[in-house]
Amino acid sequence: MTEKKPTLYLIDASSYMYRAFYAMGQRLTAPDGTPTQAVYGFHQMLQKVLKDKKPERVCVVYDPPGPTLRHAIYPDYKATRERMPEDLVVQVPLIKNLVDLLGIPSVEITGYEADDVIAALARKALQAGMRVVIISGDKDLHQLVREPHVIQWDPQKDEIFTSETVERKLGVRPEQVRDFLALMGDSSDNVPGVAGVGRKTAQNLLRQFGTLDQVLSRVEDIKSAAIKKKILAGKEAALLSRDLVTVREDAPVALEPDQCTIGAADTKGLVAFFQSLGFRRFLDELAREAGGEAAHAAAEGLQRRDRLVTDEKGFSAVLAEIAREDVLSIDLETTSTDAMRADLVGVALCWEDHQAAYIPVGHTGEDAGEQLSATRVLEGLRPFLEGERPRKVGQNIKYEWVVLKRHGVELQGIDFDTMVASYLLDPGNPSHRLERIVAEHLGESKLRYSDVAGSGKHQIPFAQVPLEKAVDYACSDAETTFRLVPVLREKLQGAKLENLMDTLERPLIAVLARMEHRGIRVDAARLHELSKVLEEGIRKEEEAIYHIAGGPFNIQSPIQLRDVLFGKLQLPVIKKTKTGPSTDMSVLEELAALHPIAQHIVTYRSLTKLKNTYVDNLPKLIHPETGRIHTSYNQAVTATGRLSSSDPNLQNIPIRTEEGRRIREAFVPEAGCVLLAADYSQIELRIFAHYSGDERLVAAFAEGADIHRRTAAEMFGVPPHEVTPEMRRQAKTINFGIIYGMGPYGLGKQLGISQAGAKAAIERYFATYEGVKGWIQQVVEECRERGYAETLLGRRRYLPELNSRNRNVRQQGERLAVNTTIQGTAADLIKKAMIDIDDAIRKEGLGTAMLLQVHDELVFEVPEDELDRIRALVRDLMENVHPLSVPLVVDMGWGANWAEAHA
């Protein structure tokens, strides 16, 4: 039996600090706001090493602050590196503290990079007869690999680097890595390498000559004259680069491999440490594994105390406590994510950190046992829910509002919504789910819905979830929401977003809830008739298409359609998508000149679109009890601040075509009412004029001119009455294109003119409106400096694109800067108008209901005798929502359906 050689694990700290910092995908923070994601990720990495390898000898190696020997050789070494982000800088001492608390030895030597210290320690270990595992993802360290004695391992990607894997990855053996990097250079460390020699050439040279020295001494043997020339010219640079990339083994390390044993962890210290950073998961683990009394106590302290309330006694105790509180977090558990169809299953409440209560009212699982009735619970809670106090907070509390309203309770005193707050802090983030918000702002992981109810087809209704799990889940929702409130409020304050929250988004919640709850009446019979008409039209188009194509096929299948158009019929490919030739509208329009099938496909598409998306689906969404359609308005989706609408989306109901308008005819008012549509005329262009301050643009709006006609007249140098429809169309396209940041290419495509012609048109536009160009440049620059676009009411959207080194990405950022400022301001204004109008309607006790918002349009259901009053009120509040340097103008129409209201 041979004694197993001990192994020394050398951890390259910087590598994992940076990676954890950037790779988490989300920003974690401690309760006090300190960023923590690098600490979190670093600890995860350490745990993986400790658990998987149970190492006896470990050493964490840090990079020292300040210059190293390499800077003496080459002052520009790592000169292109950006400085360590401040959010990471503050985490470095935390990480060092963590390593010490865990009892893991560490070393840092002034003037020597971690790589060099690792090499020196590795050499010592080999001499002592040990094996070495280098823990790092860094390719510079590949040069030290000498299996079986030295290997490199990246625990995060679980990648092991041996001679073989290094060769597969880089195309050279580990001992050639330094020469390889010396030849090709390393842009991340600003190592120059030989100009003109890249990865491939470097590989080929080393394959032929073995080492850099051989390459340089046998330069005459290089076959390619061009490469020979580059090597001769770059000899100095190559030698310098080799000095830079070579890991040296002579760092003065006092620490001996034998001393690198893990000491006892300071459990008490770790508990305090994890507690201060809010790492509940690690605390739990510590309590489970270390079993220290202190850890148990601490985990206990952070552990929620959940109360399950199933009887009158428990419920009255809860009510008595709530009565004394200022803030109440509420989360309803129900049978559906659709608030208009949801029945109550339970109520979770929280009014104190780390404590929550769950009151089941509709559990049907085997373990359900005694429960209070929904009616009883709502009656008991009513005074608190319908009063201003306690103030109510929730995650997407609009949902609670609608469900409660359907259960006869009108929620008042909404104080805060964590979803909305998270959205305001970073509207570009695609998720504002509670689980993600908790991870980002509390640094905790949370029980997920799928953890208790399963997912996919295994998902069970919440009512059947075992009560114990249900309590845990519901309480965790209510309680984390409660604790998020002060954290998010402070962050809103820090970002100057508190006012936007308090005066716009929060008051909007109840307005939207009322709109959703009210819904809009839809004439199903009318849609049914339309469906038949469309069906007949579709049948005819199908027939024509099959006839031309010489047989039936699925026109809705892009693959089959491509086959017919570009295979069978040999039509030219105009445009390509990722997967093949495009068949979209712009392509078919071009093909229409060449072949009759194209027009039929366009018509077929438009008819099936209307039928499938709208006509046949809207009736399915009519609520059985109200006979109306209740869309959901999402307040936390768009990057610009607009609302979005879904289930169904009532913000993209057709209007531009005749058949499309037939669909709007099916949206009708209640008997005795009319539908009133009020839309802002050219709101985005007006905002653009306001911001740019361009005198002619402002004057045009001040005079009430037809802006597209005016633009055409100015650009083409003709009097307004001589502007042709074609000229006006071009001007209109440019007006919109400018807001979207459209370039000559896009404008040319859109107008069907040459790119040169489009370029000239844009130049004419800028010459006409002299203030525009300057404002665009100014707003882009401001956004770049601040890091975000800002709207009139202070809404922010972060635009990291503006500092990208990639030109395309940067230009994209510039378009976003302009467009978000405009679009987001329009969103601010109509949201404020909605709040003002809702207020006025309620104050005056009117019977009118706001039903829909379509970005620049509001739709109301108005009792006939209120129409005059409402028209005046809506116009006044919309037009005077906020003073701008141009007037805001509202167009209105009304009638017996939504189409008529637009006439």
Add this chain to the structure above:
DNA sequence: GAGCCCGCGTAC
């Protein structure tokens, strides 16, 4: 069969 992506088309 569920879940996801793609191409496409509707709105502002």
Add this chain to the structure above:
DNA sequence: GACGTACGCGGGCTCG
């Protein structure tokens, strides 16, 4: 690669 913001449909692919 080139014009911003959304939602949702049908086809078709992947995965279990």
